[in-house]
Amino acid sequence: MKKLKDFQFGYADAEKEFTRIPEIFDESFYxxxxxxxxxxxxxxxxxxxxxxxxxxxxxxxxxxxxxxxxxxxxxxxxxxxxxxxxxxxxxxxxxxxxxxxxxxxxxxxxxxxxxxxxxxxxxxxxxxxxxxxxxxxxxxxxxxxxxxxxxxxxxxxxxxxxxxxxxxxxxxxxxxxxxxxxxxxxxxxxxxxxxxxxxxxxxxxxxxxxxxxxxxxxxxxxxxxxxxxxxxxxxxxxxxxxxxxxxxxxxxxxxxxxxxxxxxxxxxxxxxxxxxxxxxxDWSQDTDGLKKVVALRFKFSGINSEDSESYWYEIFPKEMQNKDSWEHVLEYTLYKPRDVLQFLKSCQELYPENAKLSFKQVSDALKAYSKDYFIEEMKNEVTGFVSEQLIILLPVIFQRLGSNQFSYSEFRRNFDEQSTTKIKNSEEVKLLLALLFESGYVGQLIKNKSKYGRETTSVIFKYRNPGSQVDFNQTFIIHKGIQKGLGIKLN
Missing domain, CATH: 3.40.50 (Rossmann fold)
Known part of the structure; x- marks a missing residue:
């Protein structure tokens, strides 16, 4: 079996990929x-x-x-x-x-x-x-x-x-x-x-x-x-x-x-x-397409075409936490090709000599992916929309919340407490939270009542439900990809 170091997963930057390995945009492009x-x-x-x-x-x-x-x-x-x-x-x-x-x-x-x-x-x-x-x-x-x-x-x-x-x-x-x-x-x-x-x-x-x-x-x-x-x-x-x-x-x-x-x-x-x-x-309706992106990178690295579709399970456990390992890893992404490929790069960097990974090794790779890539992507995505001061504080604020669930008032209060200079514009903090929701780094817990009067809770993330709108009166939840790297406790 191939070792992880033998695979070519490409680069985060498509321009660099085109310059260094242009042939990846031939048959390996989905x-x-x-x-x-x-x-x-x-x-x-x-x-x-x-x-x-x-x-x-x-x-x-x-x-x-x-x-x-x-x-x-x-x-x-x-x-x-x-x-x-x-x-x-x-x-x-x-x-x-x-x-x-x-x-x-x-x-x-x-x-x-x-x-x-x-x-x-x-x-x-x-x-x-x-x-x-x-x-x-x-x-x-x-x-x-x-x-x-x-x-x-x-x-x-x-x-x-x-x-x-x-x-x-x-x-x-x-x-x-x-x-x-x-x-x-x-x-x-x-x-x-x-x-x-x-x-x-x-x-x-x-x-x-x-x-x-x-x-x-x-x-x-x-x-x-x-x-x-x-x-x-x-x-x-x-x-x-x-x-x-x-x-x-x-x-x-x-x-x-x-x-x-x-x-x-x-x-x-x-x-x-x-x-x-x-x-x-918009990959939210085409997660099978994301799997094909990965399969094409396996094929580009020398895996037979007929084996490339299922080769994921040659590297990763079949199941993790009672679900398919592919679905498990997707929960730490925003359903983007770059996210999935950067997770594979994290696996490759941590375990280059391995052909297969254990449960713990996958968990460690997800943590490295979160810290080195996913959290930085979050900060990059909101850059230019709000002040740099808020962006720098954001990971600290998430850690200070003490839970993966929070309200807008808690979010706002933590910014006030952590900032060395009082944040005068509360609307900017509100805008930041809205941007995080729109880009998928936070979701919402929506409580509903069934026709039998029982209360149910739905977890809504914009990248999975493109039509959803932010409601500042609801409880917010931090994306798993952020939780993993910051060590945030689950409720």
Whole structure:
């Protein structure tokens, strides 16, 4: 039998997986409800899901397919370190709100990115129309040739907004044989039109191009104009995709976005876009799919295809605490592929020479997984929504509660007692608890009366019951994955 050290369970980061072991996205990739194929072939462009459900893995799968298909070219656009604060200066008008506030600036950014890609990656270097607009953009200070970085684009765009490039603008529009526009919005509108026309004239597709935007989580660090910038991005991508489709240009832009971030946008203009253009990854109704993810990693590591589905039980006991060991381990996860694979990595790190694990070894691995991964994931998931002070205190607060069950008032009181500076905003503590419920790290105990008058208690977690809503008058319960690492007593 194989030892645990002989298995390849991959990395927590899909980008690292694609760089180090790209072949894992071949036959070892489980395409949840054919989402990768739908993003390539259908109209949907928004890939939505909680943190860790596999959005970036879908992008990596599409990138892998582009290396094997002659009719597909996939280009990742990672916005992990995007200059949102600088970009926030490029609104068309301070009085405009919602999806229009930054739409022209996002249109500009995306069209410049496409032109860079066509020139530098697709190697369309002889087109008169493309070279003409590239010359204009470079006169304006935008570096196009041999430059795929976007930071300089954002910085230069903000300088044009504040009027720091008036001479360059005048020269550029002379070359376009057009009068210099009076406003930033007019400048953007004219340049966007010229860039789009150059792309339409130049790109005679032999391949479909997909530009995949990921890493928008960093927008959570921005306190001002956060939702306007994000809603404008979605509006811009939807607008450009519709325009490309209408004009027969085989270019598509996709956006990966966390469900908890998208929910914050309440702009009614986006409701139809979300309805028509989004695909959601939700494993709560497909735990068999999670098992297939694991089976495919076993197969990738050399286990025969016919044995991979049941190989879990070659490593783990058949049953634990009177239930199937697979179901037992799932109780310590949020039904996410990353959670299950990181548990397997914890087993591998603790017992590399073992081929099988005992009950105690599984328990120890769950404790290590909880401390090293699950609790950190909880803190990461609420980062950007509430103050860092609350997040740092959170594990301590859970331990101080003294039980896996608690009320909102107990939660609030412990924060007041533990904080070195009095937490003035009780609403922020309430928001934190709501976020923990929404992301599945706490659940609720709901008391019901049967028709015979007997009282029953239901345990409700959002990741298992997506339609459930938080009720601050109910008793809360801490997820087992948190309890294990913090040593919290069970009631």
């Amino acid at each position: 395409d949840y409800r054919q989402i990768a194929q739908k993003l390539i072939e259908k109209d949907s462009f928004l890939l939505v899901g909680r943190k860790g459900v596999g959005k970036s893995a879908v992008n990596a799968r599409i990138r892998y397919l582009s290396t094997t298909k002659n009719n597909l070219n996939a280009f990742p656009l990672q916005l992990n370190d995007f200059e949102y604060t600088t970009f926030g200066k490029t609104s068309v008008d301070r009085n405009v709100i919602g999806t229009q506030k930054y739409k022209d600036s996002w249109d500009f950014f995306m069209l410049v990115t496409i032109i860079k890609f066509l020139y530098n990656n697709v190697k369309i270097t002889e087109s008169v129309e493309l070279n003409k607009i590239i010359e204009v953009l470079e006169q304006l200070g935008f570096k196009i040739k041999n430059n795929l970085k976007y930071k300089q684009t954002v910085t230069r765009l903000s300088k044009i907004k504040v009027g720091a490039a008036s001479a360059a603008i005048e020269l550029a529009f002379e070359n376009l044989k057009t009068e210099k526009p009076d406003t930033f919005q007019e400048i953007m509108s004219l340049l966007n039109e010229e860039m789009y026309d150059a792309i339409e004239t130049t790109y005679t597709p032999t391949k479909e191009i997909i530009i995949m935007i990921d890493g928008v989580d960093d927008i959570l660090r921005l306190r001002k104009n956060q939702l306007d910038i994000l809603s404008s991005l979605i509006r811009s991508v939807d607008y450009l995709n519709d325009k490309f489709f209408k004009d027969g240009i085989k270019i598509k832009i996709t956006v990966c976005i966390r469900e908890d971030i998208l929910i914050k946008i309440t702009d009614p203009d986006l409701n139809k876009i979300k309805r028509d253009g989004s695909l959601t990854i």
